[in-house]
Amino acid sequence: MTVDDWLAALSAELRRRRIDPSGPVGEAAAHLRDSGQSPLEVFGPPAAYALAVVVSLRDATGEQLRPPSGEPRLRATGITKRYGRRTVLDGVDLSVHAGEVLAIIGANGSGKSTLLRICAGLLSPDSGHVRLRGTVGFCPQSGGTSDFLTPDEHFVLVGAGRGVGRTEAKARGRSLAAALDWAGAPRAGETRHLSGGTRQKLNLILGRLGDPDVLLLDEPYQGFDNGTYLDFWQQVLRWRDAGKAVVVVTHLLNELDRVDTVLDLTPGGMR
Numbered sequence: 001m002t003v004d005d006w007l008a009a010l011s012a013e014l015r016r017r018r019i020d021p022s023g024p025v026g027e028a029a030a031h032l033r034d035s036g037q038s039p040l041e042v043f044g045p046p047a048a049y050a051l052a053v054v055v056s057l058r059d060a061t062g063e064q065l066r067p068p069s070g071e072p073r074l075r076a077t078g079i080t081k082r083y084g085r086r087t088v089l090d091g092v093d094l095s096v097h098a099g100e101v102l103a104i105i106g107a108n109g110s111g112k113s114t115l116l117r118i119c120a121g122l123l124s125p126d127s128g129h130v131r132l133r134g135t136v137g138f139c140p141q142s143g144g145t146s147d148f149l150t151p152d153e154h155f156v157l158v159g160a161g162r163g164v165g166r167t168e169a170k171a172r173g174r175s176l177a178a179a180l181d182w183a184g185a186p187r188a189g190e191t192r193h194l195s196g197g198t199r200q201k202l203n204l205i206l207g208r209l210g211d212p213d214v215l216l217l218d219e220p221y222q223g224f225d226n227g228t229y230l231d232f233w234q235q236v237l238r239w240r241d242a243g244k245a246v247v248v249v250t251h252l253l254n255e256l257d258r259v260d261t262v263l264d265l266t267p268g269g270m271r
Contacts, residue, residue: 070098134213197223
């Protein structure tokens with residue numbers, strides 16, 4: 001089944017279930033374009049994925065799917081951001097507690113990455129405010145690494161900003177790499193020689209250095225193979241169980257059963 005055939009079948013299944021297919025089909029198409037993976041490998045049969053979308057939309061009300069287990073760690077209130085005449089975010093609220101995983105979903109251009117960068121303190125909103133209790137780690141969707149540094153040098157550099165010594169930073173970075181099935185991190189050479197998926201592993205590790213209280217992850221699994229992708233979600237659940245507050249931007253609606261709260265930024269979507 002080609003990608004176009006799979007997307008057409010998904011669209012038909014969603015229409016049959018009286019769901020507007022434009023958002024879910026657009027998100028799936030964007031992920032498949034960026035990852036180059038097979039739709040059956042990533043999402044499964046169109047009918048099964050359509051059912052997952054229906055379930056996720058039923059639950060994407062902004063209400064808790066299970067009670068939060070700890071104190072509020074991150075709260076964004078009334079966030080508005082404009083680029084020229086285009087309003088990307090309009091009065092968006094977000095709250096995540098310790099021991100909670102929140103997923104941000106939405107069509108391309110709905111402001112998912114913008115909201116995450118505002119929460120990370122990398123971008124200022126036009127209005128609204130963000131309150132953070134504890135330390136924050138950020139994993140961008142792309143970029144974030146230096147071409148001419150080795151992974152170990154990245155660990156030392158970011159570790160220094162976290163107050164972690166050189167030896168400990170290397171050891172911690174290598175341990176996190178091994179958890180993502182990247183035992184070769186110390187021998188990887190300069191980052192410019194790494195594949196896109198391995199660079200994303202490095203970004204994810206750098207976001208975790210220093211054991212932050214809040215993790216902001218912008219589609220961090222881009223380019224991961226299936227095994228590493230599954231390892232990533234297992235790590236997310238372990239971080240939640242350890243009392244971390246985790247925010248994940250994702251296109252993959254079939255993974256929403258792994259999270260506690262969903263924020264849909266699609267215009268007209270549920271929050």
